[in-house]
Amino acid sequence: MIEVQxxxxxxxxxxxxxxxxxxxxxxxxxxFLGPNGAGKTTTMRILTCFLPPTSGRARIAGFDVLxxxxxxxxxxxxxxxxxxxxxxxxxxxxxxxxxxxxxxxKQTRMRRIxxxxxxxxxxxxxxxxxxxxxxxxxxxxxLAQALLNDPEVLILDEPTxxxxxxxxxxxxxxxxxxxxxxxxxxxxxxxxxxxxxxxxVIIINKGKLIIDDTPENLKYRLRSTMSLDIxxxxxxxxxxxxxxxxxxxxxxxxxxxxAEDTHNLRIDSAENRDIRELIxxxxxxxxxxLMGMTAIEMSLEDVFVQLVTEEDTIRNG
Amino acid sequence: xxxxIAIYKRExxxxxxxxxxxxxxxxxxxxxxxxFYNLLAYFNLISMxxxxxxxxxxxxxxxxxxxxxxxxxxxxxxxxxxxxLTMRLLSEERKSGTAELLFTYPVTDWDVILGKxxxxxxxxxxxxxxxxxxxxxxxxxxxxxxxxVFSGYLGLFLMGMAFISMGLFFSxxxxxxxxxxxxxxxxxxxxxxxxxxxxxASPTTGKVLEQxxxxxxxxxxxxxxxDTNDVVYYxxxxxxxxxxxxxxxxxxxxxx
Numbered sequence: 001m002i003e004v005q006x007x008x009x010x011x012x013x014x015x016x017x018x019x020x021x022x023x024x025x026x027x028x029x030x031x032f033l034g035p036n037g038a039g040k041t042t043t044m045r046i047l048t049c050f051l052p053p054t055s056g057r058a059r060i061a062g063f064d065v066l067x068x069x070x071x072x073x074x075x076x077x078x079x080x081x082x083x084x085x086x087x088x089x090x091x092x093x094x095x096x097x098x099x100x101x102x103x104x105x106k107q108t109r110m111r112r113i114x115x116x117x118x119x120x121x122x123x124x125x126x127x128x129x130x131x132x133x134x135x136x137x138x139x140x141x142x143l144a145q146a147l148l149n150d151p152e153v154l155i156l157d158e159p160t161x162x163x164x165x166x167x168x169x170x171x172x173x174x175x176x177x178x179x180x181x182x183x184x185x186x187x188x189x190x191x192x193x194x195x196x197x198x199x200x201v202i203i204i205n206k207g208k209l210i211i212d213d214t215p216e217n218l219k220y221r222l223r224s225t226m227s228l229d230i231x232x233x234x235x236x237x238x239x240x241x242x243x244x245x246x247x248x249x250x251x252x253x254x255x256x257x258x259a260e261d262t263h264n265l266r267i268d269s270a271e272n273r274d275i276r277e278l279i280x281x282x283x284x285x286x287x288x289x290l291m292g293m294t295a296i297e298m299s300l301e302d303v304f305v306q307l308v309t310e311e312d313t314i315r316n317g
Numbered sequence: 318x319x320x321x322i323a324i325y326k327r328e329x330x331x332x333x334x335x336x337x338x339x340x341x342x343x344x345x346x347x348x349x350x351x352x353f354y355n356l357l358a359y360f361n362l363i364s365m366x367x368x369x370x371x372x373x374x375x376x377x378x379x380x381x382x383x384x385x386x387x388x389x390x391x392x393x394x395x396x397x398x399x400x401x402l403t404m405r406l407l408s409e410e411r412k413s414g415t416a417e418l419l420f421t422y423p424v425t426d427w428d429v430i431l432g433k434x435x436x437x438x439x440x441x442x443x444x445x446x447x448x449x450x451x452x453x454x455x456x457x458x459x460x461x462x463x464x465x466v467f468s469g470y471l472g473l474f475l476m477g478m479a480f481i482s483m484g485l486f487f488s489x490x491x492x493x494x495x496x497x498x499x500x501x502x503x504x505x506x507x508x509x510x511x512x513x514x515x516x517x518a519s520p521t522t523g524k525v526l527e528q529x530x531x532x533x534x535x536x537x538x539x540x541x542x543x544d545t546n547d548v549v550y551y552x553x554x555x556x557x558x559x560x561x562x563x564x565x566x567x568x569x570x571x572x573x
Binding site for chain 1: 421
């Protein structure tokens with residue numbers, strides 16, 4: 001459904017994306033991960049025919065974004081990151097305008113506006129002016145306009161950004177319900193979101209595609225180590241040397257001293273296993289006071305640090 | 318066509334949803350009214366003086382005394398006001414990001430250009446129509462030549478549409494409204510007064526400059542003369558800048 005081959009985009013001297021290649025099948029939800037400025041938005045803009053690629057090609061439903069721009073645009077629903085809407089229009093007025101631009105007949109427009117308003121939860125603000133809506137509602141209106149003509153491909157640039165937790169859940173629910181016939185590409189910063197929604201994950205960093213994998217595989221790769229923060233009472237050197245003597249522990253770092261003899265330590269496990277029980281038992285057996293313990297979740301930032309470092313090591317080695 | 322009309326309606330609604338149209342039209346009528354009053358008062362004075370001499374009285378012409386200078390004045394106010402109507406047409410969409418959605422909908426560049434051009438044209442026609450009050454007032458107290466009024470308004474209309482197409486072009490170029498507005502004003506003024514250097518240029522150059530001057534072509538209309546040469550000039554002017562606008566929008570989709 002979506003084919004991207006060796007896509008490269010340069011703005012003058014700077015390269016936004018370079019040599020990105022991936023595919024998405026019909027019905028697939030593809031997660032786009034990457035730090036800010038990685039090239040996610042640029043890729044999406046090329047796919048939606050807003051920006052031309054410098055080289056390489058992108059096709060949607062067999063149509064090239066450069067040569068058959070109009071055909072591509074008929075088939076794609078797009079939600080840009082900052083949700084640019086016409087603030088002087090009412091929600092219904094705006095959706096009606098979008099419907100006309102998408103070439104929908106009056107009857108279809110009426111029907112679809114009703115349907116998407118219900119799906120996206122904008123029916124209770126239908127007559128309100130968009131400029132006066134909250135961020136959450138604008139996001140929904142943005143989603144509603146993308147869905148309006150029931151497009152085959154949906155491209156959503158950070159659809160849950162700026163929403164409150166309840167709205168995030170609702171939008172995710174909505175996205176999941178949209179899958180099936182449609183192909184969806186969504187970009188996000190939030191790692192769990194990807195595992196919840198997507199069948200495939202693509203990670204780009206500094207314009208390069210570094211991972212194209214399933215969330216399960218990705219998680220497995222990330223779980224190769226586990227980190228713990230522990231708060232422990234006792235003599236500092238004795239504690240550290242004891243912990244380091246454990247075979248399951250890869251490294252121990254002293255972060256700071258909370259009280260006179262209470263220390264904050266960061267422990268990395270050697271392999272992919274939960275070492276919390278083991279640590280707590282051995283610490284207590286040794287007679288140290290275990291004051292607290294937190295498992296450190298791998299955040300996206302950590303993933304990046306890890307993946308990007310791996311990349312650099314490979315390149316340098 | 319349907320899409321072009323949708324953009325036309327949306328753009329027109331914006332002019333009136335925001336206070337732009339009201340402010341611009343009000344200022345235009347105030348200024349135009351002031352000029353009209355001045356011209357009329359002066360013509361009145363001259364007429365009084367001419368009463369003593371029946372020969373000069375016959376020389377007096379309402380068309381030359383009031384209408385012609387009035388149309389000239391209106392054209393100058395238009396030069397000042399049109400850039401303010403056109404500068405936001407595409408710049409604002411780019412600045413606020415709405416262009417990103419607009420240009421990813423299945424609409425052609427011409428849908429966007431013509432929709433916006435005609436919407437601005439409609440506001441302009443509404444603005445110009447308000448000044449029809451002056452010839453109507455003249456009609457009540459004197460007898461202005463209907464043909465001269467018609468040709469003057471036709472000239473103003475054509476010139477205004479030409480300004481709009483040029484403003485639209487500058488608005489397509491970037492996201493800064495001030496830059497678009499100032500460029501439109503600058504080039505508009507330049508096209509208006511380019512004929513001034515004719516006396517110092519070689520005959521051929523002079524002739525060319527005269528032909529591309531907005532003002533030279535307008536003078537006939539103001540006098541009450543409709544020459545196809547002038548009509549064609551304004552049409553070409555508009556079409557040229559509309560075409561350039563479409564190229565600019567299209568170039569956003571060229572490989573770069």
